[in-house]
Amino acid sequence: xxxxxxxxxxxxxxxxxxxxxxxxxxxxxxxxxxxxxxxxxxxxxxxxxxxxxxxxxxxxxxxxxxxxxxxxxxxxxxxxxxxxxxxxxxxxxxxxxxxxxxxxxxxxxxxxxxxxxxxxxxxxxxxxxxxxxxxxxxxxxxxxxxxxxxxxxxxxxxxxxxxxxxxxxxxxxxxxxxxxxxxxxxxxxxxxxxxxxxxxxxxxxxxxxxxxxxxxxxxxxxxxxxxxxxxxxxxxxxxxxxxxxx
Amino acid sequence: xxxxxxxxxxxxxxxxxxxxxxxxxxxxxxxxxxxxxxxxxxxxxxxxxxxxxxxxxxxxxxxxxxxxxxxxxxxxxxxxxxxxxxxxxxxxxxxxxxxxxxxxxxxxxxxxxxxxxxxxxxxxxxxxxxxxxxxxxxxxxxxxxxxxxxxxxxxxxxxxxxxxxxxxxxxxxxxxxxxxxxxxxxxxxxxxxxxxxxxxxxxxxxxxxxxxxxxxxxxxxxxxxxxxxxxxxxxxxxxxxxxxxx
DNA sequence: CGCGATTTGTGCACGCCTTCACAAGCGCCT
DNA sequence: AGGCGCTTGTGAAGGCGTGCACAAATCGCG
Numbered sequence: 001x002x003x004x005x006x007x008x009x010x011x012x013x014x015x016x017x018x019x020x021x022x023x024x025x026x027x028x029x030x031x032x033x034x035x036x037x038x039x040x041x042x043x044x045x046x047x048x049x050x051x052x053x054x055x056x057x058x059x060x061x062x063x064x065x066x067x068x069x070x071x072x073x074x075x076x077x078x079x080x081x082x083x084x085x086x087x088x089x090x091x092x093x094x095x096x097x098x099x100x101x102x103x104x105x106x107x108x109x110x111x112x113x114x115x116x117x118x119x120x121x122x123x124x125x126x127x128x129x130x131x132x133x134x135x136x137x138x139x140x141x142x143x144x145x146x147x148x149x150x151x152x153x154x155x156x157x158x159x160x161x162x163x164x165x166x167x168x169x170x171x172x173x174x175x176x177x178x179x180x181x182x183x184x185x186x187x188x189x190x191x192x193x194x195x196x197x198x199x200x201x202x203x204x205x206x207x208x209x210x211x212x213x214x215x216x217x218x219x220x221x222x223x224x225x226x227x228x229x230x231x232x233x234x235x236x237x238x239x240x241x242x243x244x245x246x
Numbered sequence: 247x248x249x250x251x252x253x254x255x256x257x258x259x260x261x262x263x264x265x266x267x268x269x270x271x272x273x274x275x276x277x278x279x280x281x282x283x284x285x286x287x288x289x290x291x292x293x294x295x296x297x298x299x300x301x302x303x304x305x306x307x308x309x310x311x312x313x314x315x316x317x318x319x320x321x322x323x324x325x326x327x328x329x330x331x332x333x334x335x336x337x338x339x340x341x342x343x344x345x346x347x348x349x350x351x352x353x354x355x356x357x358x359x360x361x362x363x364x365x366x367x368x369x370x371x372x373x374x375x376x377x378x379x380x381x382x383x384x385x386x387x388x389x390x391x392x393x394x395x396x397x398x399x400x401x402x403x404x405x406x407x408x409x410x411x412x413x414x415x416x417x418x419x420x421x422x423x424x425x426x427x428x429x430x431x432x433x434x435x436x437x438x439x440x441x442x443x444x445x446x447x448x449x450x451x452x453x454x455x456x457x458x459x460x461x462x463x464x465x466x467x468x469x470x471x472x473x474x475x476x477x478x479x480x481x482x483x484x485x486x487x488x489x490x491x492x
Numbered sequence: 493c494g495c496g497a498t499t500t501g502t503g504c505a506c507g508c509c510t511t512c513a514c515a516a517g518c519g520c521c522t
Numbered sequence: 523a524g525g526c527g528c529t530t531g532t533g534a535a536g537g538c539g540t541g542c543a544c545a546a547a548t549c550g551c552g
Contacts, residue, residue: 019469019472019473023538023539024538025538025539025540026539027462027465028458028462030461030465031457031458031461031462032442032455032458034461035440035441035458036442039441049498049499049500050499050500050501051499056442057442058442060540060541062540062541062542062543063539063540063541065499065500065501065502066501066539066540066541068500068501069500069501069502073500073501075500075501076499076500076547076548076549077498077499077501077546077547077548077549078497078498078499078500078547078548078549078550079498079499079500079548079549080498080499080500081500093465093468094461094464094465094468095464095465095467095468095469095471096461096464098464098468100460100467102460109362109363109364110360110363112359113355113356113360114356114359114456116355117355117356118355119440119455119456119457120456120457120460122457123457123460123461124457124460124461124464125457125460125464164460164463164464164467166460187467187470188463188464188466188467189463190459190460190463194281194365195281195285196278196282196302196303196304202470204463204466204467206459206462206463208454208456208459209277209278209365210360210363210365210366210436210454211277211365211366211368211369211370211371212274212277212278212281213436213452213454214346214348214366214369214370214371214412214436215276215277215280215340215342215369215370216273216274216277216452217410217435217436217450217452218340218341218342218344218346218370218371218410219273219276219339219340219341220434220450221341221346221409221410221433221434221450222339222340222341222344223341224433224448225341226265227265269508269509270508271508271509271510272509295528295529295530296529296530296531297529306510306511308510308511308512308513309509309510309511311529311530311531311532312509312510312511312531312532314530314531315530315531315532319530319531321529321530321531322517322518322519322529322530323516323518323519323528323529323530323531324517324518324519324520324528324530325518325519325528325529325530326528326529326530327530493552494551494552495550495551495552496549496550496551496552497548497549497550498547498548498549498550499546499547499548499549500545500546500547500548501544501545501546501547502543502544502545502546503542503543503544503545504541504542504543505540505541505542506540506541506542507538507539507540507541508537508538508539508540509536509538509539510535510536510537510538511534511535511536511537512533512534512535513532513533513534513535514531514532514533515530515531515532515533516529516530516531516532517528517529517530518527518529518530519527519528519529520526520527520528521524521525521527522523522524522526
């Protein structure tokens with residue numbers, strides 16, 4: 001979904017298969033599997049069946065098996081998957097063994113919260129720099145980091161070899177920030193500002209728009225409401241069954 | 247994607263077509279079109295071509311036309327789409343003409359920011375109540391709202407007829423909060439806590455996991471890095487062309 | 493050592509979504 | 523009025539993803 005292009009694996013003469021050509025849909029689920037696996041590891045489980053892991057991750061077991069099969073055979077028939085082995089494997093695939101450096105631009109309402117978000121550090125990322133264009137914000141200390149002026153981005157990005165940037169600015173300045181990030185060598189951007197970013201083809205952008213999520217929910221509310229008001233439609237429950245796992 | 251089930255439109259005896267049975271993929275894009283349209287309206291445009299709107303929304307023009315065709319014929323051949331008409335139509339479909347009431351549970355790091363997020367109010371949502379289980383947080387005023395204890399949820403939800411709830415608590419308490427929301431009559435949940443929520447089939451859940459977004463980007467970083475290090479792979483650019491719009 | 497229970501890995505079919513390509517429709521200009 | 527250029531709406535094809543159902547593989551037990 002959204003702005004992404006990849007694939008092809010051009011050269012691929014012969015030798016190392018370089019990188020398993022995983023489907024995007026699978027990649028998007030791997031982090032969820034990983035989280036579930038970590039949870040299982042904490043409870044002391046050594047192996048999991050596809051059924052068990054699928055339930056913990058909220059997906060179909062067949063889908064999970066197919067996903068895992070794409071990264072090789074790390075399960076044992078009749079037994080299940082070795083939890084720690086699978087954790088290591090997924091973390092390797094996702095490149096989380098590098099403890100990647102991330103910078104955040106825009107220390108406003110949302111940016112402030114993201115800078116202090118514990119979930120980043122605990123899942124393989126270090127927020128190593130905060131930037132803002134507002135001189136009044138520069139110098140402020142958040143969670144052990146000092147906010148620097150956006151003009152420092154180039155220098156800091158090089159020093160800390162930052163490859164991932166997070167944009168949490170108002171919509172109007174998002175594109176300019178994205179350009180600055182790209183110029184500083186950042187090749188992956190997580191964008192919280194509404195709107196479409198134009199970036200070179202080698203840069204990946206993922207967008208999180210909080211209002212859009214609510215609007216999608218609003219649609220379903222609207223839909224559900226119109227169903228209950230319908231002559232044939234009863235109370236909207238008794239609609240459609242499906243287990244939800246765990 | 248993720249935990250959703252709908253469709254079927256059971257009764258549907260005869261009469262009003264009730265609700266256009268839009269594909270999920272289309273619904274997910276409508277908010278983006280809407281944002282682009284609002285932007286265009288501000289610049290004074292009265293009509294847009296599918297090409298123009300598609301560029302502003304970052305999608306293929308054919309896809310945009312097909313999406314819009316699902317909600318009826320609101321374009322004029324040879325001219326384009328009437329901006330204000332299309333805005334009204336999409337807002338109606340998304341149910342945004344109701345100015346929906348939203349409550350937020352968990353006024354921690356992230357919740358605090360969400361409570362003050364301007365993007366909600368400006369796009370059809372009113373945050374009408376904040377809840378937290380921590381007595382120390384109760385009574386705190388954020389953005390004109392007073393944090394209430396989670397035990398008040400039932401009463402307040404009924405008074406304000408809240409149908410959408412946002413969970414911004416730590417992972418451990420998310421399920422309990424979800425249960426409380428459902429018990430209070432909430433039928434749509436936006437969940438920021440990592441993990442899978444179990445809810446009745448008539449309740450819609452959308453999940454936003456910030457760490458997962460970064461992990462997906464991390465994968466692409468890993469992939470790009472392994473390509474550049476490859477014998478045949480040059481500098482990772484010159485890979486695959488595709489315009490990025492706007 | 494063999495058998496049954498269990499669980500993975502996958503071939504296959506189906507459905508959804510995307511994309512192309514073009515006919516139908518509309519307005520404008522002459 | 524007629525023709526021309528532009529744009530929508532959509533039929534059809536192709537690709538991707540999902541889920542079923544089952545063969546292959548492994549373990550444990552008698």
